[in-house]
Structure formats: structure tokens, C-alpha cells
Amino acid sequence: MEIFGEILQVGFFAAVLRIATPLILATLGEMFTERGGVLNLGIEGIMLLAAMTGFTAAYFSGSLWLGILAAMLTGALAGLLMGVLTVTLGLSQHVSGIGTTLLCTGLAFFFYRLIFGQPSLPPNIEAFKTVPLPLLSAIPILGPILFNQFALVYGALLLVPLAALVLYDTPWGLNLRAVGENPRAADAAGVSVSRVRYQGLMLSGMLMGAGGAFLSMAQFNAFTFGVISGRGWVCIALVVFGQWSPWKCLGGALLFGFVDALQLRLQASGVIDIPYQLFLMLPFVLTIVLMALVSRSARPPAALLQPFRKEER
Amino acid sequence: MIRPRLETRETTPTWLRLALPLFAIAATLLICAGLVALAGADVLTAYRHLLLSAVSSRFDFVETLVKATPIAFTGLAVAVAFRAKFWNIGAEGQLLAGAMAAAFIGGRAGLPAWSLVPLMLAGGMAAGAAWALLPAMLKTRYKVDDVVTTLLLNFIMFYLMMALVDGPWKDPLSGYPDSPDIRMEAEFPILLAGTRLHLGVLLALLAAPLSWFLMSRTTLGFNIRAVGENPKAARYAGIKIPMVITATAAVSGALAGLAGVSEVGGIHFQVMAGLSPGYGYTGIVIATLALLHPLGVLPASFFFAVIITGAEAMSRATGVPVFLADVFQGVALICMLIAILFTRYRIRIQRFEAR
Numbered sequence: 001m002e003i004f005g006e007i008l009q010v011g012f013f014a015a016v017l018r019i020a021t022p023l024i025l026a027t028l029g030e031m032f033t034e035r036g037g038v039l040n041l042g043i044e045g046i047m048l049l050a051a052m053t054g055f056t057a058a059y060f061s062g063s064l065w066l067g068i069l070a071a072m073l074t075g076a077l078a079g080l081l082m083g084v085l086t087v088t089l090g091l092s093q094h095v096s097g098i099g100t101t102l103l104c105t106g107l108a109f110f111f112y113r114l115i116f117g118q119p120s121l122p123p124n125i126e127a128f129k130t131v132p133l134p135l136l137s138a139i140p141i142l143g144p145i146l147f148n149q150f151a152l153v154y155g156a157l158l159l160v161p162l163a164a165l166v167l168y169d170t171p172w173g174l175n176l177r178a179v180g181e182n183p184r185a186a187d188a189a190g191v192s193v194s195r196v197r198y199q200g201l202m203l204s205g206m207l208m209g210a211g212g213a214f215l216s217m218a219q220f221n222a223f224t225f226g227v228i229s230g231r232g233w234v235c236i237a238l239v240v241f242g243q244w245s246p247w248k249c250l251g252g253a254l255l256f257g258f259v260d261a262l263q264l265r266l267q268a269s270g271v272i273d274i275p276y277q278l279f280l281m282l283p284f285v286l287t288i289v290l291m292a293l294v295s296r297s298a299r300p301p302a303a304l305l306q307p308f309r310k311e312e313r
Numbered sequence: 314m315i316r317p318r319l320e321t322r323e324t325t326p327t328w329l330r331l332a333l334p335l336f337a338i339a340a341t342l343l344i345c346a347g348l349v350a351l352a353g354a355d356v357l358t359a360y361r362h363l364l365l366s367a368v369s370s371r372f373d374f375v376e377t378l379v380k381a382t383p384i385a386f387t388g389l390a391v392a393v394a395f396r397a398k399f400w401n402i403g404a405e406g407q408l409l410a411g412a413m414a415a416a417f418i419g420g421r422a423g424l425p426a427w428s429l430v431p432l433m434l435a436g437g438m439a440a441g442a443a444w445a446l447l448p449a450m451l452k453t454r455y456k457v458d459d460v461v462t463t464l465l466l467n468f469i470m471f472y473l474m475m476a477l478v479d480g481p482w483k484d485p486l487s488g489y490p491d492s493p494d495i496r497m498e499a500e501f502p503i504l505l506a507g508t509r510l511h512l513g514v515l516l517a518l519l520a521a522p523l524s525w526f527l528m529s530r531t532t533l534g535f536n537i538r539a540v541g542e543n544p545k546a547a548r549y550a551g552i553k554i555p556m557v558i559t560a561t562a563a564v565s566g567a568l569a570g571l572a573g574v575s576e577v578g579g580i581h582f583q584v585m586a587g588l589s590p591g592y593g594y595t596g597i598v599i600a601t602l603a604l605l606h607p608l609g610v611l612p613a614s615f616f617f618a619v620i621i622t623g624a625e626a627m628s629r630a631t632g633v634p635v636f637l638a639d640v641f642q643g644v645a646l647i648c649m650l651i652a653i654l655f656t657r658y659r660i661r662i663q664r665f666e667a668r
Contacts, residue, residue, distance in 0.1 A: 041460065045643075085647065085650065085651075089651060089654060091651070091653075091654070092650070094400050094460060095597070095601060095646070096650060098402065098594075098597055099643055099646040099650060100643070100647070102594060102597075102598070102642050102643035102646060103640065103644060103646075103647060104643070105639060106636055106637075106639030106640035106641070106643045107640055107643075109634070109636035110634050110636040110637060110639070113634035113635075113636055114351075114352055114634050230464075230465070230468045233461060233464040233465055236458075236461050237458075237461045237465065240461070274476075274480075275476035275477075275479050275480040276476075276479075277473070277475040277476035277479060278472065280472050281468070281472040281473065284465045285469060287465055288451070288457075288462055288465055288469075291451070291455075291457045291458070291461060292451055292455045292457050295451075295455050295456045295457040295458065296455055296456050
């Protein structure tokens with residue numbers, strides 16, 4: 001199979017990292033909120049809406065970083081909405097999340113059409129460019145893969161140890177894990193369960209927003225309705241696969257990025273003559289297979305999906 | 314001191330169950346009016362188009378019934394599944410599975426003409442059920458979260474369909490990625506001459522009371538509700554939960570499959586990319602507004618058909634983006650979720666003596 005020799009080049013591994021970046025960001029976001037006991041199924045819609053608001057802000061301001069900021073703000077607001085529904089009102093996390101996704105998806109389509117109309121060519125921006133790191137990018141093999149990337153790729157990679165640090169070694173991380181495992185005990189210890197859960201949700205929204213914006217502002221240079229196409233749902237699976245741990249979540253995102261990059265190259269090479277849609281299907285099939293392998297031994301946060309009401313026992 | 318307090322209710326009066334969806338819809342209309350105004354349109358004019366254009370003539374009314382049919386089926390599919398807390402977000406994929414089965418069977422040359430429609434219905438139900446059994450099996454055997462698998466399977470089924478219509482099924486005449494038309498004899502009979510009122514509409518009207526009967530008058534229905542309400546108690550009562558989940562998935566998937574059969578047999582006569590603009594997800598909104606009651610699915614699906622058709626007319630007349638219909642669905646789902654709180658709680662205003 002010399003085709004694999006041709007594919008597995010430096011450029012390929014750089015692509016793996018690029019494809020994995022939005023997944024790393026959103027998966028870490030989902031991991032944070034789930035660690036606090038709240039499933040955020042708004043992820044798919046939040047990523048889409050943030051991809052739209054980020055792109056639009058960058059389009060009109062000319063500043064890409066302002067776009068990222070707008071996207072993260074969008075995500076935080078959506079997280080706030082999820083907080084009102086699931087934390088304050090204690091509604092079903094499943095249906096609230098689906099509702100948030102439907103709402104955000106609708107808003108993304110609505111405002112994109114309202115702002116840009118239906119031009120024959122979709123409006124685009126000068127997207128993020130790769131930032132080669134001095135000296136490091138000159139290292140053979142590793143340099144072009146790791147150190148000649150978008151700033152957001154570096155950011156996502158640095159976020160993994162940072163997330164581990166926050167989760168395991170800060171008081172806030174301890175509180176978050178406490179409200180996700182045993183909210184009653186956390187409450188008795190004086191932790192405000194609802195405040196920490198709100199914070200987790202808003203943090204998750206910001207990271208999902210950054211992930212969505214990466215797609216419309218770095219990976220591509222325009223917003224399209226299908227820009228997320230299931231990536232958010234994949235992140236939900238990656239959190240399970242990553243067993244709610246930042247490093248394992250990174251592993252899952254990289255594995256998905258590897259398979260996605262591989263199918264893209266195989267598609268382009270034309271060596272395997274099957275309809276290209278079957279290639280597109282591959283990462284989703286893999287995700288389900290991975291879920292089947294790990295779910296039996298998965299141990300989600302004990303209070304996941306359970307609303308907490310102070311006065312009830 | 315006066316302070317409102319939430320108090321748990323023992324029972325929910327029927328009038329409240331009927332009034333809550335209306336409150337939710339009123340709140341949704343109010344919230345979406347903000348978006349309409351933001352789009353620079355006169356709210357009353359826009360809403361007249363949104364709410365009335367789909368029912369303003371006999372023809373429009375029938376067309377709305379036709380539009381309501383697939384979302385009635387997916388609404389029933391979700392209503393059944395959610396009762397068991399089997400989170401079937403996969404009605405979209407199961408619909409496509411049913412549609413593909415119908416397109417395959419309806420195009421077979423060797424089959425006798427009379428057998429086509431019954432075989433399409435049976436095949437579509439079987440395909441939808443099979444596509445729902447996969448996540449049910451993964452849930453009961455391997456503890457895989459049903460939300461994730463049903464969602465991912467939607468994408469897998471969509472790509473599978475596109476691979477077929479772009480490959481072996483590609484219509485050699487049109488050259489477009491859509492399947493060849495089914496045989497003339499496989500097309501659903503029209504119930505009202507000069508309209509598109511087809512057999513599928515009647516089947517949806519029958520499926521709702523049948524689903525109601527299943528859920529409220531049979532042992533399976535009782536078990537489904539028991540598993541959904543309290544799985545622990547259900548297990549103590551000797552109910553085999555994996556069996557019930559599997560049966561729920563099969564019924565739910567078969568209903569969603571019928572949505573696909575009905576669209577192929579009654580409307581499109583083929584499968585193609587735009588076959589379902591998210592009917593599976595709309596089913597979740599409909600089922601929630603119906604409080605998961607199969608009979609409530611009928612008015613709810615008719616209402617959303619009005620909104621979906623009306624949004625197009627509104628967009629043509631006032632320039633408000635047609636995607637208001639999508640926002641509407643999300644807002645309605647959230648409003649209804651909040652409204653459902655009042656089936657379990659009531660607000661009591663209490664006076665406290667200041668101490």
C-alpha cells in the first residue's frame with residue numbers, strides 16, 4: 001500500500017492537528033460543564049452560531065481577534081441560557097440542550113440571511129494565517145507539524161495542560177468536580193452549586209464558540225450553513241471516550257482528526273473508487289465504534305443530568 | 314411580607330394540559346416578534362402571512378395537511394421513545410432509512426403492481442425500526458449513550474443515502490444526484506382529486522390513535538411508561554428493561570420510517586438530498602408541545618406545518634428571512650419546557666409575618 005506512504009507525510013500530520021483543533025476546544029468545553037454535572041447538548045448549535053457571529057464581527061470590524069471574542073461571547077450567552085434552563089429551572093438537560101441547539105441554529109441562519117442576503121458568492125474574510133514560531137519551526141519534521149500552525153492551534157494545545165491544571169489543582173476545579181460528583185456535600189461545605197454550574201456552562205460555551213469560530217475563520221474563510229455538520233455531536237462522544245479527562249480528550253480529538261484527515265486524503269487520491277460520501281461517513285462510524293468500546297467502563301460524573309434543588313432531599 | 318413560592322402539585326388538571334401549549338405558543342410569537350421587527354418588517358403584516366397563508370384557501374389547507382404528515386409521524390416517533398426516556402434524536406436518520414427502503418421497493422420491476430404500496434409501507438417501517446434498533450442495542454448491551462448514537466447515525470444515514478443517489482442510484486436521465494422515480498403503481502393513491510392529499514395523510518391520522526391505544530391500553534405501553542417514569546421500580550416489578558427499550562425503539566423507528574415512506578410514495582417519488590429539511594428534529598418540538606401524548610401530536614404537527622409553510626409566504630411578502638421558522642421551533646421547544654414546569658408545580662403567593 002504505497003498510497004499510505006504517500007499520504008503519511010509532514011503536511012498530513014499538520015492537517016490532523018488543524019482538523020483536531022476545533023474538536024479539542026469544544027471537547028474541553030463540554031468536559032468542563034459535564035464535570036460540574038450538566039450535559040450541554042447545545043454544543044452543535046452554539047458552535048454554528050458562534051461561527052456565524054465570529055465571522056460577521058471579523059467581516060465588519062476587519063479584526064479577526066475581535067471575531068474570536070464575539071464568538072466566545074456568543075458561546076457564553078448560550079451557556080447562560082442553558083444555565084437558566086437546567087440549573088435554575090431544573091429542566092431536562094437533554095431536551096434543554098436540543099432546544100438550545102435548535103434555537104442557535106435558527107438564529108445563525110436567520111441573522112446570516114438578514115445581514116448578508118443571498119449573494120451569488122458567499123462573502124469571505126482574510127482568514128487567520130499560520131504563524132511559524134521562530135527557531136522551533138525549523139526543527140525537522142516536528143517543526144512543520146507542530147510549530148507552523150494557526151495561533152488558535154497553539155492556543156488549543158496549550159489549553160490542555162491548562163485545563164488539567166484548572167480542573168485538578170485549583171479551588172474552582174475542586175468545586176466544579178464536587179458539584180458534579182456530590183452536589184449535596186458540596187452545598188453543605190458552602191459551595192454554591194448553581195453558581196459553579198453556571199460558570200462551567202459559560203466556560204463551556206466560550207470554548208465551543210472558539211471552536212466554531214476556528215472553522216469559519218481559520219480552517220475556512222467564510223461561514224456556510226454546513227460548517228459544523230455534526231462536529232459538535234462528535235465532541236459529546238469524545239468526552240465519553242476521553243473519560244472526562246483533558247489529556248484523554250486531546251487523544252480522542254487527535255484520533256478523530258487523524259481519521260478525518262485520512263479520509264480527506266484518500267478521497268483526493270482517488271485510489272479507492274467509491275462514492276466520496278462513504279469517506280465522509282467514516283469518522284462518524286469510528287466515533288460510534290469507539291463509544292461501544294469504552295462506554296461499559298465509562299464512569300461519568302455521578303450527578304450528571306441531575307438537577308440540584310437545595311430545599312429537596 | 315409577600316413572596317411567591319413553588320409548590321408541588323399532586324395532579325395536573327386537564328384544562329392546564331391543554332392550555333400550556335397555547336401559552337408556550339403565545340410566548341414564542343411574542344419573542345419572535347422582536348426578530349421580525351429587527352428584520353424591519355411590520356409585525357402584524359408578517360404574522361398575518363406567517364399564520365394565515367397556510368390556511369387561507371381550501372387548497373392551502375390541504376397542502377398544509379400534506380406538509381404536516383411527515384412531522385406528525387416523526388412527532389409520534391419521538392413521543393413514544395421519550396416516554397421510555399429512550400432519547401431517540403434519530404428520527405431524521407430513521408426517516409431517511411424508511412424513504413430509501415420505499416424508493417428501493419417502489420422501483421422494483423419484478424413485483425406485482427398491487428403489492429408495491431403495502432410492501433413499501435412494511436419495508437419502510439422495517440428499515441426505520443432497524444436503524445433505531447442499532448442505538449437501542451448499543452444502549453442495552455454496551456451502555457452507549459443513546460443521544461450520541463442516534464445523532465451520529467443521522468449523519469451516517471444521510472451520507473449513505475447521498476452515496477447511493479450519487480452512485481448506483483443516480484438517475485441516468487436527469488444526471489442529478491437523485492434516485493430514479495418509483496413505478497407509477499407504487500405512487501400513493503390521491504384521496505382528493507386535484508390536490509396532493511395522499512394515502513400518507515390518512516395513515517398519519519390513523520397512526521396517532523393507534524399509538525395512543527398502544528401507549529395507554531396495552532401491556533407494552535404500560536411497561537414503556539413505567540420504564541420511563543421509574544426504571545428502578547419497573548425492574549422490581551419484574552419488567553425486563555432492555556426488552557422494553559428494544560421494543561420502544563422498534564415502534565419509534567417504524568413510525569419515523571413511515572414519514573420517509575410517505576414522502577417518497579406521496580410527494581417526491583424518489584429520494585434526494587433535500588428529502589427531509591430536519592423533519593426528525595421538528596418531531597422533538599412537536600412531541601414536547603404535545604406533552605408526549607400521541608393525540609396531541611396531530612394538532613401540534615398541523616400548527617408547525619402552518620408555521621413552516623407560512624414562513625415562506627411571509628418571507629416572500631415582507632423579506633423577513635424564512636429561517637424565522639427554525640428560530641420559532643427552538644423558542645417554542647424552550648417555552649414549552651418551561652411551561653411543563655407548571656404541570657408539576659404551582660405558584661403560591663404566601664404571606665409571611667415579618668419576624
